[in-house]
Amino acid sequence: MTERKSPTAVLHEGPRALTDEQVREIEETELDGVLAVDIDDVIEYVHRDLKSLPDFMTLYRRYLKQRWDVYDLDFTQDKIDWTEKMTAEERESFTAISSGFHHGERQVEIELPVFMIGASEEEKVHIAAQIEDEARHTVFFDRFYREVVGLDGDDIMDVLDASFPWVSETFVGPFGLLAYQADEVRLNPYDERARVRYGTTYFLWIEGVLALSVMKVTLSYARWRGVLPAYYTGFTATCRDESRHVQGGMKYLQDAVRKDPTMIHEIHNTLRTILSMSGVASRRIYFEPLGWTEEEVNLLFIQQLRRKLNDVGIDLAPDLEEMLNYVKPELAGG
Template sequence: MPRWSTLLLDDASLAEMPRLPLGDVLRHADLVTEQEPHPQALYERWEKQQWSAQAIDLERDREDFDKRLPRSVRKIVEESVATFIIGEYTGLDLLGPILTGAPEEHDHLYLGTQIADETRHTQLMLRLGEELLGLDPDPKKMLVQAWNMVTPPHRDLSRIETEVIREVQEHPSDYRRWLRAVALFHLITEGVLALVGQRAIVNSLHGVPLLAGVKAGFTAMCRDESRHVSFGLHALRQGVREGYGDDIREIIELAGPIALNIEEGGQADEAPQGLTMKQLGIESLYRQLRLIGIEKEFADHVVALAAPKPAPGEASPRP
């Protein structure tokens, strides 16, 4: 058996994705990021891993969703799709200034591929919103409907993203601000939220002989996410080495606890390995901070900030 049998997802076609072993999908991004690929290598991976959001057949998925899907799984799919409608669409707004402010040519070239990915993801989510959830086909109206379905922490994080990206727009050559934006978008939004959410929905549908189109789409998105997160870790690793660690820590300290509590106010998705979405997000945060060279003590601090606050009159839990 080839050594990289766990990277079967690298070469899988869209049609093959629903049948891939679950472990291959869940471990894929971790294996890719551990290799610390350079932006040029990520660009080359992107050229080989194209897929079409329009090629996914959702006619049978709509019947499955309406008539055959267990109610508990249907709820997970509804909430996940609503979250990704907002997340993928706003990703286009966030990436434009990050692309413009890219400090090196290889960064600029790679980020062009990520904008293409986010556009493809958005197109798929708009299709799922209309054809699966029955939301308004007008994207502007659908975005409002989806916004009303996401949790309050998700809205809070979106507002922080708006402020950080505005800073990059106003100061496009400011490397410090650019690193803050990359830390927020690539490490927190993509690495802690999107990747964990995609894995959760793939896991939820594993063993369910339904929603083949949804499975294919979210599996393909997981593969794309391995490139996105890898780029962010590459850029932030360089930033830490060049003395910008405190700026990166500052934005992670602000946004990390919100991201880890993103499911508050909604139904927690069924997560892999018997863990909650928050626990998987914590694991992802620890892994990514290690890969960019930030100490475990800081990760402990961010996780502690995300811990539930005691009710009035209730003693704080002991560390």
């Protein structure tokens, strides 16, 4: 077990500065070296390029270098940690959080193709790569649930069905909204307003806020307790993939607002919808066994949202600022 600073202390430290050496380590590490990479540095890396967003072909070149083989992971030690080192409370909290991801990865994989239709050629190349990333993340969770958590099933959907009882209700919120918005885009693939609404839910909220926050909670737990090395490796590599998805998504939203400043209303309205449905949760997630309080997780969400918006130069409307003060979003991910 390594020494652990409280999440509150870390959250108040503010942005970390990454050296060129750290950036190289994050960008170029092969899968077997990922265990040594600190998750906080990877999350910092997501924001590093947001002010001068890389273009889609640069992101595609990074994808070609960074893609990893999900079958290179060996979950033997994770299984031992899961049954022998982790307490029942830790397992329960961990499963409650990771099940949002288990379902989230699969859903974003199947909702993404419609967004390609109205995209520029360069963005299509980037999204094609992103779909492959999300498919790999789906397989990663399928393996984790079979080989570590111990759920059985003949196929991917069987294992998803088995983890569904743990999924927090908020999954039904942002993911239900995304399914609805994906249908809108399917019907009118060139409707830029529908695409911006979809992009706000998917790239800004689900990937930029929920996914990165959940990653930070579960990966900092695994590092602090010294458990689940294959989960840590695969999910940190996943976080590096998500940094490309968030950067691509923020580039899309930034370009859309620059082309037509009234698009900001679509972003604000979508955030209003998401924040208004986020307070409801009949299946609560208890973060304490993983070393986090609910307040710390809420603070993390809000920090993640503000940083994305600030970095790409999108302001919040005053009523949204107010909503952020009392809303308590729950966890899911993609």
